Amino acid sequence: MPELPEVETYRLYLEGTSMHQRIENIEVEDPKLLTTTYAALTDALVGRMFTDTRRVGKNLFVMTDGAPIVHFHFGMTGDLAYYHNSLPRPRFARIVFGFAGGFSLGFLCPRKFERIGLVESIEAHLLRKKIGVDALDITPEVLFENLRRRKSPIKSVLLDQTTVAGIGNWIVDEVLFQAKVHPEKNAGTVTIGDAERLHAAIQKVLQTAIAREANYGQFPTDFIIHARQWGASPYAQADRHLQCPCGKAAVAQSRVGGRATYFCPLCQING
Numbered sequence: 001m002p003e004l005p006e007v008e009t010y011r012l013y014l015e016g017t018s019m020h021q022r023i024e025n026i027e028v029e030d031p032k033l034l035t036t037t038y039a040a041l042t043d044a045l046v047g048r049m050f051t052d053t054r055r056v057g058k059n060l061f062v063m064t065d066g067a068p069i070v071h072f073h074f075g076m077t078g079d080l081a082y083y084h085n086s087l088p089r090p091r092f093a094r095i096v097f098g099f100a101g102g103f104s105l106g107f108l109c110p111r112k113f114e115r116i117g118l119v120e121s122i123e124a125h126l127l128r129k130k131i132g133v134d135a136l137d138i139t140p141e142v143l144f145e146n147l148r149r150r151k152s153p154i155k156s157v158l159l160d161q162t163t164v165a166g167i168g169n170w171i172v173d174e175v176l177f178q179a180k181v182h183p184e185k186n187a188g189t190v191t192i193g194d195a196e197r198l199h200a201a202i203q204k205v206l207q208t209a210i211a212r213e214a215n216y217g218q219f220p221t222d223f224i225i226h227a228r229q230w231g232a233s234p235y236a237q238a239d240r241h242l243q244c245p246c247g248k249a250a251v252a253q254s255r256v257g258g259r260a261t262y263f264c265p266l267c268q269i270n271g
Contacts, residue, residue, distance in 0.1 A: 002074040004058060004135055004166030005209030010072075010080050011055045014062065014105070017082035020049050021099035029094040033109055035071070035117025044068050044118055045097075054122060056134050057165025061122050068118040071125065075113030081106040135166040135202050143202075144195035147187045154190065155183035156257035158198075167202065170216075170225055171209075173262050175201040177224040182270035183256045183263050227251040227262045 002010070023045050028038050044067040052063040060072040072078070081090040082105050089096065093106030095116055107116060119125045133142060146163045147154065157163050158172045167175065176183050178201035181194060190198075205223075212218045216225055227242040242251040249266035 001076050001168060002058060002078060003168040003171055003209075003214075004055075004206060005171075005214040007055055007058050007060055007074060007166075008210050009213050010074065010078075011053050011060050013080055013082070014050070014060075015053055017103075018050055018097070018099070018105045020051065021101055021103070023048055023050075023097055024100050025098040027096040027098070030109075030112065033094055033112060033115060035115050040118065041116075045070070056122070056126060057131055057161060058168075059126075059131065059165075061119070061125075068120055069122060071115075071117050071119045072107065073115045075109070075111065075115065077108075077110045078114035079108040081108055130162050132162045132165045135164050136206055138164050138199070138202075140192070140196045140199040143199050144190065144192050147190045147195060147198075150187040152187055153184045153256050154181060154187040155259070155261060157187040159257065159259070164202070167206075169259050170228060171205055174205045174223055174225050176268060177263060178204060180267050182268040183254075183261050184270050221245060224251065224262055224264065 026042050026045060028034060031038055034041060048064045048067045050062050051065050054061045062070040081093060082103060083090060085102050085104055090106045090108060092108040092110045094109040095107040097105045147157060150157045155172050155176060158167060175198060179197040208219060219225055222245045244251050244264035244267060246264060246267050249264055251262055252265045254261050
């Protein structure tokens with residue numbers, strides 16, 4: 001599923017290709033991909049231009065010159081493709097914005113879990129969907145308050161988008177590893193020091209992923225994410241157990257809140 005780094009990459013891509021071009025038409029292959037009606041979408045957007053963007057967590061909002069805001073949700077496998085109309089329509093481009101200059105922006109929906117719709121207010125949408133503060137914007141103090149009032153394993157709490165928006169399964173594992181916090185630690189027992197380390201780790205992991213356009217194979221070798229890629233990992237051993245980047249223990253695997261979890265039993269003590 002596209003996480004915050006991927007959606008930030010899509011936001012930058014859209015800004016670099018599709019701003020300030022008059023929308024001439026919108027093609028929608030399947031109306032079920034819309035959270036509004038096709039008539040409402042075309043009435044609001046045809047003749048308008050995209051003017052600005054904002055990402056909150058995994059949600060992308062695109063502002064226009066006077067129309068309601070367009071909300072993109074990338075579902076499991078969503079992506080964007082900007083192309084000239086003389087070229088074949090990209091595969092899975094099930095929603096296409098056609099611009100006056102002869103180019104189009106395709107919203108790729110391979111598995112049809114992706115959605116586009118209109119919202120009148122970003123803040124009202126976030127409140128209605130119970131989406132918390134974006135992971136790149138949250139402060140250590142707010143993170144601490146959001147964690148300490150919960151009694152569940154900290155991994156499950158961090159995955160809850162009301163706690164912090166935009167970090168999914170692999171990101172939480174990486175954040176916990178970088179902060180040296182065990183994934184099963186009771187969130188209610190965190191200290192302000194824990195929260196500060198977690199906050200710093202969130203920034204490090206997300207900025208690293210964005211800078212590398214979410215190409216995980218290019219991540220630093222001190223990231224535990226390489227344990228998820230057995231064959232390509234620089235820590236792969238002959239017995240197929242993966243060495244933690246600390247070099248002193250094998251990476252452990254478990255399930256926390258039903259999610260596959262990777263951690264170092266030596267670096268991340270549950271205490």
